[in-house]
Each structure stands twice: as structure tokens, then as C-alpha cells.
Amino acid sequence: SQFATLRDEALNDILDQAWILGEAEEQGVEASDREVEEEFQTTREQNFKTDKEYQDFLKQSCFTQEDVDERVRLQVISTKIQEDITADAGEVSEDDARKFYEANEEQFAQPETRNIRIVLNEDPEKAQQAADQLEQDNSPESWKQVAAEFSTDASSKDAGGVRESITEGVFPEAVNAQIFDAPEGEVVGPIETDAGTYVIQVDSINEATTTPFDEARTQIDEQLAGQVQQEQFSAFLSDYRDRWVELTICADDFVIERCDNFAGATQPCPDPS
Known part of the structure; x- marks a missing residue:
């Protein structure tokens, strides 16, 4: 039903916030007011040409400025967590880079x-x-x-x-x-x-030419580092979900898949009346 859909969306939104803030506390990650303000200004400039457009958005979405600031804070924290997770991807060794180059030489060929x-x-x-x-x-x-x-x-x-x-x-x-x-x-x-x-x-x-290894090295390093970062983040997400599901117990009328006490189909909604 429409009510069930809205309920699940609201619950997912609440859990997103709770999980991210919980993870941030465990990792010691914070977002300063200045960081939030800078991110907000950047986002607003990218999405709204005038202040009137932004104010219209607030009215139409029923958001307050505090709601927006909280969402921006979560985004800043999420970005920091991801950066921390992938920061130790490490430098790509010349041996690994050369092996990649030799195995994918066609990628560096110009016809x-x-x-x-x-x-x-x-x-x-x-x-x-x-x-x-x-x-x-x-x-x-x-x-x-x-x-x-x-x-x-x-x-x-x-x-x-x-x-x-x-x-x-x-x-x-x-x-x-x-x-x-x-x-x-x-x-x-x-x-x-x-x-x-x-x-x-x-x-x-x-x-036809082939870009020499030395000239392609920067591109190779970026590509391989990106792959490692993606693998690290994917592994983190899997562990993150498992850990926070175990810590999430939902009231009987509000059980969804992200709750540890979820037992199959989404639980029936209480009568909204």
C-alpha cells in the first residue's frame, strides 16, 4: 500500500542517519559547522540558480533549513568515512603497473x-x-x-x-x-x-601508435588505485550492513529488512487512522 511504502521510506531514512552517525562515532569522524556550511553552499550553487529557487524548494519539500543542514552533515560524514576507508589503498608498484600495461596493451594503442x-x-x-x-x-x-x-x-x-x-x-x-x-x-x-x-x-x-609505458604510468596508477579503493569500499559496505543490522531491533509494527528481527516479508502496517 501507499502507506507501507511511505513508512518503509521513512524508516530507511531514519536508519541511514542512525547507522552513519553510529559508524562515525566508532571511527571518530566528525563534521564541523564550517565544513557543513561549505558543502551546503557548493550544493546549493550547483542545484539552484537563485535564492528564490532554493526557498521554493524548501517550501515544496517541506524541509526546514535545519533539515537540509542535517542531511548535508550526513553527506560530509559519509564522504569522510569513505575517504578514510580507501586512504590506505597504497601506491601502485612499478611491477604491478607494468604487468597491467602488458596485459592490456590494446588499451594504450591508437589505431x-x-x-x-x-x-x-x-x-x-x-x-x-x-x-x-x-x-x-x-x-x-x-x-x-x-x-x-x-x-x-x-x-x-x-x-x-x-x-x-x-x-x-x-x-x-x-x-x-x-x-x-x-x-x-x-x-x-x-x-x-x-x-x-x-x-x-x-x-x-x-x-598506428602505442603510448609508451612511462607516459601511460599515471593513467595506470589511477586506474589500479581506483580498483583497489572500490574493492575496499565494497568490502566495507558488506561488513557495515551486517554489523548494523545486528544492532538494529525494530518495534513489531515497523520491521523492515534492515532490522535484525526481520523474519521474511515486510510486516503489515498498523492502521494509520
Whole structure:
């Protein structure tokens, strides 16, 4: 029922506060008034453009400023607890970093790409006209004029047809094959596809590269440290729930899964009347 849903939401909210404050007391974690105020100001600036918007929010949500401050305090405390838990993740050793690099080298690879120029037009005859003009003069100036006149490719028609760092599979198969087979500086086309007719030219070839280990080290350290922190926090959450469930005894009419005396289905609600 709606009442049961509202009841469970309220109970979960109460238990969230009780558990977090209890954990904070055990760990000696506190949030100063200054920290709460700074976090509140940051949150308000991120979510409300004006003070009026914030005041409207308070009215609509039936929150008082004290309610908001208490929620912010819980957030500050939660963040501190998480930071304390993951603070000893430790530095990533060079051996671990290098093993990760060697096992995931494809993650640090950049594929071969092409810098190209294109003309695209749905009308094969217009594409042929573009190709004819470019066969006579394929200078950057000519490409600029031809692309502006004949191309319908919005991203390049006003830039001399230039498309940079093109990887395999970006264009239709027939065009893609020509992009990665054609020599530099040669006008190729027209090439008819379902998307229209293309004229292309490869301006330059960017060979495939792999970021060296030394350059990738910072990224690797951050990734591995993040994994360790996530594992530590997940382990903490599991233990945290188990410990606080054992300490939580709920009144018979208000038993939910987070109560140690929970025995299956949510208990029936008392008559709100």
C-alpha cells in the first residue's frame, strides 16, 4: 500500500542517519559547522540558480533549513568515512603497473588513421563534376571551392572537405576501403553508396601508435588505485550492513529488512487512522 511504502521510506531514512552517525562515532569522524556550511553552499550553487529557487524548494519539500543542514552533515560524514576507508589503498608498484600495461596493451594503442578530404552529394552527376574539377586541380584552394559548391557534408563542406583522424569503419564500406588503400594526394571517385556519392582524397596517413609505458604510468596508477579503493569500499559496505543490522531491533509494527528481527516479508502496517 501507499502507506507501507511511505513508512518503509521513512524508516530507511531514519536508519541511514542512525547507522552513519553510529559508524562515525566508532571511527571518530566528525563534521564541523564550517565544513557543513561549505558543502551546503557548493550544493546549493550547483542545484539552484537563485535564492528564490532554493526557498521554493524548501517550501515544496517541506524541509526546514535545519533539515537540509542535517542531511548535508550526513553527506560530509559519509564522504569522510569513505575517504578514510580507501586512504590506505597504497601506491601502485612499478611491477604491478607494468604487468597491467602488458596485459592490456590494446588499451594504450591508437589505431592508424587518415586525414582526408571529401565531397558528398546524393546526385552522382554533381559528384562527377566535382571529381572532374579536382582531377584538374586538387590544391587546397580548389578543394575549398569544390567542396563549398558540391558537397552536402555539413561537417566539412565549408572547410575544404577536410575530415581528420578518420578510423576504420567511419564511412560506408566502399568508401572506407578506398580511404585506407588510396595513396596520399590522389583524387578517388566518384564512389556510389546508399548514403550518396563520394569523392575522396587522402591528405596524410597517421600510423598506428602505442603510448609508451612511462607516459601511460599515471593513467595506470589511477586506474589500479581506483580498483583497489572500490574493492575496499565494497568490502566495507558488506561488513557495515551486517554489523548494523545486528544492532538494529525494530518495534513489531515497523520491521523492515534492515532490522535484525526481520523474519521474511515486510510486516503489515498498523492502521494509520
